Amino acid sequence: MFESNCAHPDSYYDSDADLGLLTGKKIVFLGFGNQGAAQAQNLRDSGIPNDSILVANRPDSYAEDAKSKGFHVESDFKKAAAVADILFVLIPDQVQPRVFNEEFAPSLKDNATIVIASGYNVFYKLLNFKPSQDVVMVAPRMIGSSVRTLYEKGKGFPCFVSAEQDGTGSALKTALALSRAIGATKAGAIASSAREETAMDLFAEQALWPNIIMLFNQAFEVLQEAGCSDEALCYEMWMSKEPAEIFERAAEEGFVTQLKHHSSVSQFGQLNGALQLDGSAIRAHFKDILYNQVLNGKFCKEFSKIEQDLEKDGDANPLNALYTKHAATPLGVAEAGVRSRLAGLL
Ligand code: NDP
Numbered sequence: 001m002f003e004s005n006c007a008h009p010d011s012y013y014d015s016d017a018d019l020g021l022l023t024g025k026k027i028v029f030l031g032f033g034n035q036g037a038a039q040a041q042n043l044r045d046s047g048i049p050n051d052s053i054l055v056a057n058r059p060d061s062y063a064e065d066a067k068s069k070g071f072h073v074e075s076d077f078k079k080a081a082a083v084a085d086i087l088f089v090l091i092p093d094q095v096q097p098r099v100f101n102e103e104f105a106p107s108l109k110d111n112a113t114i115v116i117a118s119g120y121n122v123f124y125k126l127l128n129f130k131p132s133q134d135v136v137m138v139a140p141r142m143i144g145s146s147v148r149t150l151y152e153k154g155k156g157f158p159c160f161v162s163a164e165q166d167g168t169g170s171a172l173k174t175a176l177a178l179s180r181a182i183g184a185t186k187a188g189a190i191a192s193s194a195r196e197e198t199a200m201d202l203f204a205e206q207a208l209w210p211n212i213i214m215l216f217n218q219a220f221e222v223l224q225e226a227g228c229s230d231e232a233l234c235y236e237m238w239m240s241k242e243p244a245e246i247f248e249r250a251a252e253e254g255f256v257t258q259l260k261h262h263s264s265v266s267q268f269g270q271l272n273g274a275l276q277l278d279g280s281a282i283r284a285h286f287k288d289i290l291y292n293q294v295l296n297g298k299f300c301k302e303f304s305k306i307e308q309d310l311e312k313d314g315d316a317n318p319l320n321a322l323y324t325k326h327a328a329t330p331l332g333v334a335e336a337g338v339r340s341r342l343a344g345l346l
Helices: 034-045 061-068 077-083 093-107 144-152 171-181 194-225 230-239 242-253 257-261 264-276 280-295 298-311 318-327 330-342
Strands: 027-030 053-056 072-074 086-089 113-116 134-140 159-166 189-191
Touching (some): 034 053, 034 061, 034 086, 053 077, 061 072, 086 093, 113 171, 134 171, 134 194, 194 230, 194 280, 194 330, 230 242, 230 330, 242 257, 257 264, 318 330
Parallel strands (some): 027 086
């Protein structure tokens, strides 16, 4: 279902990648933020000469940061585009279509490789590429600071890799060389696609986590109505950080195996309860979100209509309005009260 356009194994390692393919190429980083700063430094530390790397950034604190780390910086995007053999697009997803399409695409070489770190704009076809260009995804599953610190420790990090458009015939090989250069193939980079990455990302954001938030709200209200205090509930449910510890152990030991750290009463209650629940209604709901909201582009179309309103102040900003709505729920009101009573003590 989530096939990319390349035949590939499940994971790629350092031995699958040839750094030599990057020799003599001009590598431009559009953006020096979370990912840009980390990936550019990793790439240079992997032996790519500093003179082969150019950071394209507006003249501000990000540009100053790049200069302080010894990088060449170009603020004229057209000039940066014209010299790029490889262009990492590492600015926020929502500004990529305008900046790339208007300021980079017209001057990019016909055989340039464009590297994206998130599938969204490619899957929804919001970026304009020439058919002769390569488009690859190298998408770390980590925040930028971890991409850098893991590299410095000599460790790899999880990363999705794919060739989305193979204009030159060597898109995947270039993607693997770049993945190795930023340190992503050390622990095995996972073969994926922009479609798979987007589907999983948006599914988590629009199906899984909304349900988890809803479940916490409902659980909170049921227990509050049963007489549990706001203080006890907030700590019991999340402020003690127990859920964070459970997820950490799930990542390290196993999603369900971590239950063994709990009492027998807890293990029995959780597993027996989960296995008895009928998931068919939620499964149908999940499929509806995946197919009729994410994969068919409905969400992307609707989000693009409200995107400009996210710059507005107050409740004219739809995101602010959602926070205001949440703040009025019993959980929101209770947590605000608990936090104000604890102010200065936490
Ligand atoms: P950041 O928010 O850190 O990007 C900041 C950079 O973008 C700065 O260099 C900033 O420079 C530049 N920028 C912002 N707005 C504009 C604009 N309008 N025009 C030109 N440059 C602009 O981005 P991230 O590193 O978080 O994300 C980059 C990509 O990596 C995205 O595709 C994201 O999905 C992906 N990704 C991010 C992860 C993360 O942990 N953050 C994890 C994995 C992938 P200035 O404002 O000076 O112009």
